[in-house]
Amino acid sequence: MDPITEAIWNDDLKEIQKLISSGEDINKRSEFSGQTPIYLALQKNKKEIVRYLVENGANLNIIDNNGLTPLMIAVDSESHDMVEFLLSYGANVDAVNEYGETCLHKVIDQNSKISYILLSYGANPFLKDIDNKLPLDYATNGRTVSFLERYSNKFRDYSPALFFDFVNEYKNIAMELGNKFMIDVNKLKEISPIIKGAFGDIWKGTYNGNVVAIKKFLKEMRGLNLEIFYREVALLIKCKHPNIVETIGFHLFKKEDPIKNIYPTCIVLEYFKTGSLSERIKKLLKKNLRLKKETIISYAIDIAEGMKYLHNMGVIHRDLKSGNILITNENHLKIIDFGLSRFKPGVTNITTEMSIGVGTFNWMAPEILRGESDYTPKVDVYSYGLVLWQMVFREIPYKKLLLHKGREEFRSKVGFGKTSLRIPKRSYLPDEFINLMARCWDYNPNNRPEFSEICEILKEIKNKK
Numbered sequence: 409m410d411p412i413t414e415a416i417w418n419d420d421l422k423e424i425q426k427l428i429s430s431g432e433d434i435n436k437r438s439e440f441s442g443q444t445p446i447y448l449a450l451q452k453n454k455k456e457i458v459r460y461l462v463e464n465g466a467n468l469n470i471i472d473n474n475g476l477t478p479l480m481i482a483v484d485s486e487s488h489d490m491v492e493f494l495l496s497y498g499a500n501v502d503a504v505n506e507y508g509e510t511c512l513h514k515v516i517d518q519n520s521k522i523s524y525i526l527l528s529y530g531a532n533p534f535l536k537d538i539d540n541k542l543p544l545d546y547a548t549n550g551r552t553v554s555f556l557e558r559y560s561n562k563f564r565d566y567s568p569a570l571f572f573d574f575v576n577e578y579k580n581i582a583m584e585l586g587n588k589f590m591i592d593v594n595k596l597k598e599i600s601p602i603i604k605g606a607f608g609d610i611w612k613g614t615y616n617g618n619v620v621a622i623k624k625f626l627k628e629m630r631g632l633n634l635e636i637f638y639r640e641v642a643l644l645i646k647c648k649h650p651n652i653v654e655t656i657g658f659h660l661f662k663k664e665d666p667i668k669n670i671y672p673t674c675i676v677l678e679y680f681k682t683g684s685l686s687e688r689i690k691k692l693l694k695k696n697l698r699l700k701k702e703t704i705i706s707y708a709i710d711i712a713e714g715m716k717y718l719h720n721m722g723v724i725h726r727d728l729k730s731g732n733i734l735i736t737n738e739n740h741l742k743i744i745d746f747g748l749s750r751f752k753p754g755v756t757n758i759t760t761e762m763s764i765g766v767g768t769f770n771w772m773a774p775e776i777l778r779g780e781s782d783y784t785p786k787v788d789v790y791s792y793g794l795v796l797w798q799m800v801f802r803e804i805p806y807k808k809l810l811l812h813k814g815r816e817e818f819r820s821k822v823g824f825g826k827t828s829l830r831i832p833k834r835s836y837l838p839d840e841f842i843n844l845m846a847r848c849w850d851y852n853p854n855n856r857p858e859f860s861e862i863c864e865i866l867k868e869i870k871n872k873k
């Protein structure tokens with residue numbers, strides 16, 4: 409046996425390092441299969457070894473005697489982190505095997521996360537195999553179709569032609585946007601971090617001398633991902649409403665562009681120094697204070713007005729919670745953090761597992777918890793109900809249940825209507841308010857009111873007293 413092959417079998421990274429530094433060929437092909445060591449390391453899912461080989465010059469665009477590339481091996485073993493890793497080191501995303509199939513053909517109906525990764529690295533969805541089929545022609549199962557639907561709300565009836573239109577639509581918007589809303593990074597200055605996250609930071613800064621918030625996305629956007637990003641930013645910028653935070657513009661990180669290269673992809677927002685509703689509630693609780701009745705009603709109206717507007721714009725927020733609501737200097741509320749959730753690393757809305765992986769379990773509507781993909785804007789009404797509850801009780805909804813019972817039990821309880829939040833027998837808020845709040849988190853989405861109705865009821869309540 410070839411010594412590197414043997415060391416891979418033995419999972420002996422040290423031995424491999426020794427062999428390579430003593431001059432063994434990292435790209436030595438097996439006579440029989442035409443495969444180099446990286447193939448075996450991928451087949452055996454030895455991630456450390458794969459990393460070492462790649463970083464030390466393993467050829468990623470080699471083709472074995474069966475027409476397979478290392479990327480195809482990683483795709484076949486459904487190892488999404490290896491797929492992403494190989495792509496980030498320049499593996500050809502559109503390589504074809506002897507049947508004319510690309511990786512996308514193979515995986516589109518099997519693994520939506522990998523499909524998404526391939527598309528985001530620019531995979532061409534219009535390459536045909538030797539049967540003259542597009543990857544999307546193999547999309548038959550519900551999950552795949554729902555994955556495709558995520559590209560747009562109106563994308564209900566799947567067909568390759570429609571998909572094609574979409575991609576083009578993204579491209580047009582992207583080009584239009586490029587000139588219009590791109591900010592000049594030279595005029596952008598950071599002042600201090602607001603939130604330093606592991607994945608992307610939010611900074612207080614200035615743009616053109618005005619105070620702004622800068623929300624950074626560390627990931628490089630490419631291919632379809634980039635076009636979706638453009639599209640979402642276009643939507644954010646179009647959303648102008650007193651209860652929605654204003655998006656001023658955005659900047660795009662480009663590897664090829666050495667001058668602008670310095671600054672990561674980010675969006676620039678109007679800045680509010682008071683912080684979020686969540687922080688406000690936490691502080692009140694510490695001092696054992698409550699939000700005044702009038703404040704709760706006025707806040708409730710602000711959020712409902714903002715959400716009514718978003719729904720009219722065709723946007724489902726999907727992550728409405730007190731941490732995603734800011735307080736202005738005039739004590740009004742503005743909704744933030746919608747539209748771009750798919751670009752948070754580790755968070756994509758493609759499959760249920762993934763949207764369930766987001767840290768906002770508590771506010772998630774039962775139908776999302778159950779993993780349904782055909783949910784409606786009423787999921788936001790549910791989350792809204794929980795925000796109202798939090799303003800009244802000053803507690804994070806379902807905090808204890810999640811803490812003591814864990815996610816699985818939470819999911820099986822809330823997701824199947826076996827539990828819901830407690831409703832106070834006596835409250836300092838009017839009964840109409842409490843009833844409205846409970847209607848919002850009704851288990852059945854059809855029983856939840858629309859935001860337009862919520863606004864009307866709340867205004868009546870406000871005027872009554």
Ligand SMILES: Nc1ncnc2c1ncn2[C@@H]1O[C@H](COP(=O)(O)OP(=O)(O)O)[C@@H](O)[C@H]1O
Nearest residue numbers: 603610621677678679680683684731732744745
């Ligand atoms: N425009 C802004 N002005 C002031 N603070 C902000 C602004 N945008 C976000 N923040 C702060 O950063 C936090 C996270 O922002 P968000 O957009 O929700 O990011 P994430 O995607 O990490 O959840 C908010 O809860 C708020 O405290």
Ligand SMILES: [Mg+2]
Nearest residue numbers: 731732744745
């Ligand atoms: Mg947020």
